[in-house]
Amino acid sequence: MRGELAPLTEAGARFVALAEEHAADFGTRAGQHDREGSFPSENIQALQKSGFMGAPVPVDLGGMGLETPHDLMVGMSRLARGCASTAIASNMHITGAQAITRLWRRAVATGEERAPVMEATLRAIGQGRLVMCFPTTEPGSDLATPMVEGTARDGGYALNGLKIFGTLSPVANLFLPTFRFLREDGLYGIANAVVLRGTPGMEVLDDWDSLGMRASGSNSVSFKDCYIPKASAFETGGTWGVFGAGAIEIALGPNMSLVSAFLGIAEAAHGIAIDSTVGRKKGPRGKRMAERIPIQQLVAEMEIDLATMRAVIERTGRLADEFSSKYGLGESPDDEAHAMMKEFQCMKYVVNRKAIDVVDLAMTVVGGSAYMAKSPLSRLYRDARAGPFMQPFAPYEALEYIGKVALGEDPVLDR
Amino acid sequence: MRGELAPLTEAGARFVALAEEHAADFGTRAGQHDREGSFPSENIQALQKSGFMGAPVPVDLGGMGLETPHDLMVGMSRLARGCASTAIASNMHITGAQAITRLWRRAVATGEERAPVMEATLRAIGQGRLVMCFPTTEPGSDLATPMVEGTARDGGYALNGLKIFGTLSPVANLFLPTFRFLREDGLYGIANAVVLRGTPGMEVLDDWDSLGMRASGSNSVSFKDCYIPKASAFETGGTWGVFGAGAIEIALGPNMSLVSAFLGIAEAAHGIAIDSTVGRKKGPRGKRMAERIPIQQLVAEMEIDLATMRAVIERTGRLADEFSSKYGLGESPDDEAHAMMKEFQCMKYVVNRKAIDVVDLAMTVVGGSAYMAKSPLSRLYRDARAGPFMQPFAPYEALEYIGKVALGEDPVLDR
Amino acid sequence: MRGELAPLTEAGARFVALAEEHAADFGTRAGQHDREGSFPSENIQALQKSGFMGAPVPVDLGGMGLETPHDLMVGMSRLARGCASTAIASNMHITGAQAITRLWRRAVATGEERAPVMEATLRAIGQGRLVMCFPTTEPGSDLATPMVEGTARDGGYALNGLKIFGTLSPVANLFLPTFRFLREDGLYGIANAVVLRGTPGMEVLDDWDSLGMRASGSNSVSFKDCYIPKASAFETGGTWGVFGAGAIEIALGPNMSLVSAFLGIAEAAHGIAIDSTVGRKKGPRGKRMAERIPIQQLVAEMEIDLATMRAVIERTGRLADEFSSKYGLGESPDDEAHAMMKEFQCMKYVVNRKAIDVVDLAMTVVGGSAYMAKSPLSRLYRDARAGPFMQPFAPYEALEYIGKVALGEDPVLDR
């Protein structure tokens, strides 16, 4: 596709090529999973087998060595062309692997004692033996204020509370929910728990029944006195309620490429519209659709929107590459982290909205048949609307946040 | 609801009051019918029983005497608040009754021989014994160029071809498709056939499976050598391929109130958003949603959009009232008809788009729960998208048409 | 002009006819006054002579008896087609006359002692002997919080402070600034002063040099120990800092028709665009502009915007007619006043923005010549931008206000 995003690294090129292969395959089943609301377990297995799920793992540890945000974003946009649900589901695991890789590098450099455990985890990911789910969202709270709480017990924690949007939960064998815990200073700290599937007290509800992204398996995950040992809790260093560099890095990790998946949705819709137009004659006089100036203009609006989406993704991806090569995980200063988050929010705002616009335009170009359940556009229309709901932030919150950062105000939302 | 549209006539007031009652009832089942894609036959029965379906029939003939477009638009917007599918389904029948009433008045005035048949039909409608379906849309053609053709045979016509979007077809007992027939002058004329359900050669397909408006029963209706006697064919006076006053009047009849149904969708979404906001506290700090300025601004955008929709509907309704009191059916001059059609198109363009916008805003206000299948907003989001597909015209065609009329160019689309 | 707004009363019809005559005349000089930034005194004289300036004065007292908001809005939109600066300048005086008429009616009904003074004032207005300027805006405050203060002195007040945007000030012989004064309850009240031109301590600065509306004479008016007797101060009943029914009524009076002037700007731009298109051939192949589909679509966008502007003005005008016939000046309950103000704000938001859009579209249709200083479009482009700055509120404040009213929150802006 002329003008599409291109990877900047060799590992990225391999990753993107794999994404395109998988997309072609997944696209054949996307409609059915959407209708049934079923989870595409076979897609995840294929991604494990091809090495796609373990892409961020260093080559030495069995992965593809894909470590830069930009190329991860490109690949995820490609995968989403075939099945957006699979893309956002696999994205949680893959960006998790990316984060663990970054933590492992830091651990090795600083001689941290957990380095070997991390390395073993990465090898397992590289071998396709782990599927990770990161339940972080909760109803009515935000990334910096989890209400799921870990109460100290028996040298570990008892977890209680509810997570929603636990994407990939149907097949995950490892869950890493965030939770808050009381620190010695009397404030709450935030940590990630590592919980094996089947651990007593953790239940994956089967409650994902949504407008779109129906095959993403974003079930709720409930915790009732779910015990984890101390060693299974990884403190993020962040303080509950504080949206600082720590929380921002956690947010940027999975969400950069989550946003780029929406480019894939738009590209898929655009492709359908073009295909439906070129060569089609319509109306009793049989004028070619592609010859009609109003159709050309609608196509142009899609082109402009796609060019815009690609541009902001590429630019933000390059900035993220710089950012992540400059600061190790947990090492960025607050103001730099907010500056990066602000760029991310600008990208998210533009991409999420324009994805909706492009699908809408594509439906208009195609005409009434796009409104039928069997048209892939009717699925993309529903999938695309998921974007603005995604963490962090809602569009109106994004505006408040971006403005606060730009004006040098305390970037805590008034909520 | 403060600021809502108000009827201008007494008959309108009764019609609107009925609409509100029905809406309250239908709203309780709208979600289920949407999920199942089932047709709400019980709703149509209730509308027959209350007299709503026969509202345009003169009081003397057993109806409510609702004859002006404005109030019909207001009523339909109210009904759509409860169930948009039922509103657009019943609308086809009701506006059909309105057209027959107008034809009957003209027939009586001119001493036309069909007046008694029309009167009998109106009485039957008034008694709730008829349910009419008007299949006019076809794939790839337009209102002025039907491809369903009636070939002369045995003093009548054999109909062949396919109609789509035959709203209300599951329960209709009378079908009035448009068709073309060869006139003596060698051109095609256009007529409405009157076909009883069960007539050999006419088949109502069970193929309505759509993104939204899933309970409207808009099945395809196929005609294969379906014979109708001459007396069952009513010529519209229009010539095939000519979008003149005749075709315009036929288009305006059902579509004025079809468009206003989308105001009802927006009002319903707005109501849900307001209800979700007032009294709700969100976030770990428990700030009231209604207190948050960004939420207030989103609500304001909805208010402005609703005020705009209402204003253009009210203004166009008043213009239509004038138009229909000035010109009997089939009597408007071409330039006046185009001027009225242009106003209608402006209204349709604004209302169809703003309905989508308001639902989108409402979803943003409500947050992630609006994305769940069980949220009525996720249904309204899909229902609202139907508007721009509706006849005549698609948004890009509307722009071409409006511009041509405004510039005094021949208002035939380049298609 | 097909589709244009029409007056609802006979007095309105005469007013609108006059407006059209004046507009044709003023349009011939609008460009020159704009270039020079000169005040069109001759226009105001013509408006005095024709009775336009005294239109709201009852017929018995020498006026035209134009008392309803709707028709005043229609007339002002017509006048603005010729010269928007003259329209907004005369509007301040005319709506002032309307308010005095309403106060006089109340005074007569309640036997208030000032009724004869008011009557004499109205007769003077009817005879075209008075030109009134109402300086209410100040830098950094709002209508409910004037900082110009009247300090009690010698049984009257000494006024101090600065007013800006004193439209019509170059020729006004009577100034009615708002000011605050200390009440016995220790709070500030608000009053209008009546100050004759030439009163010591009041100075009309010659500082109006603006982007657009350059001929409106909206100079600053400064008050330095300007003494007025008690009889020249009219308390509004409002409390400083409280945006309640009193402040709202004062705001609605002049601003309803101020907003409608922007419809006139849009209509003028639209007319120029149409004229430039019909009959013009462009390009080396000489294709008629009106034949080009993209031009038709741009024209259609203007048509849709105009239809929208007219609809919201008509609807809000009708609501205002109801409101002002239901409640005498100073008699509306707070919640009703806010409901009316909310509708006004929706109208203002839409009309102000769409006026800018229509002029922008017209420039695009006309092409590069529209960018030349001698093109009236380049003036309309600058005039149109004045709208969103006008009281009350700025667009972002309007959103906050509308949302607060809609949600039942205290409608005081967070500023």
Added chain:
Amino acid sequence: MRGELAPLTEAGARFVALAEEHAADFGTRAGQHDREGSFPSENIQALQKSGFMGAPVPVDLGGMGLETPHDLMVGMSRLARGCASTAIASNMHITGAQAITRLWRRAVATGEERAPVMEATLRAIGQGRLVMCFPTTEPGSDLATPMVEGTARDGGYALNGLKIFGTLSPVANLFLPTFRFLREDGLYGIANAVVLRGTPGMEVLDDWDSLGMRASGSNSVSFKDCYIPKASAFETGGTWGVFGAGAIEIALGPNMSLVSAFLGIAEAAHGIAIDSTVGRKKGPRGKRMAERIPIQQLVAEMEIDLATMRAVIERTGRLADEFSSKYGLGESPDDEAHAMMKEFQCMKYVVNRKAIDVVDLAMTVVGGSAYMAKSPLSRLYRDARAGPFMQPFAPYEALEYIGKVALGEDPVLDR
């Protein structure tokens, strides 16, 4: 400024640094030149002196060796922050120098006989002795269809016709208008004439009096039997009426960085808005502007628009760098040239519109004082509107063009 565009080459870095210095200087006089409509000759002299005007000339020939489009775009956006008129004026000369450099390189490589003349020209440019004006626009024609005609006479051409928008004409000593001439094959070819100031028959009219960009000296240039020798005519290779690779390259040369000047306008407006907000208290309660959420949101909209503008400029600049390093001037195949032109048009469409939006937002943030003639925002508001008029294309033409290219249709506009 955080997030601003950065040059990719060393020459670019020097160029951008110079641009910033000049902008700081020019900004002090921009208001005055705008008011007077005077040409900033002193700015052009300063740009000559610093080497800015000769930047694209190879270092060996006395220039800065700035040869890539991306960095030229960045520099021009910086210069426009201070004075957009000077930026677009100098841009014509500088991109002309860039084109001559490319032609010279090709001439050297192919042993063309004109190489020494070109080299001399480049040295003169490098020394700041030449100021070039490229009049290409005409009323009612387009870049591929100039109507200025060169009739064969005395072994050269007699030029006749009118050019408009001859930016930089007040001080140019060399004019290079496009013209058409009859080829031996009976078709018209297109060429650039080289005409010294003072040549009989060429007159620079003093008629630039515009809404904005008032200091750009974009006068008309008239040709009446203006004789040039054959050696002063450079055929472009393009055929009149054919918008192919040749015409596209000519269009891309000056217009890439012309568009980026509008980013500078937006950045200047944004800066003014931020400065007016931070630290300012407004309203009787003295709340800080920067603390108000609606203000934060408006600022955020500017930030998002700027991020978008920068992203599309950066991306298109990188693509242009690739394109111009891949294909020498006059060597690109048609489909590649159209693909590049399509990307350019997407960029132009976005940047021209968003520049207007950002200035509009900045005015809203600043409030009423932004509407005063003395506010730089009122100048930027007028300057920004020039963008959509600029060659090629108008926005509605751009949509048609982009759509045609995307759909594989013949990319000739229906005009």
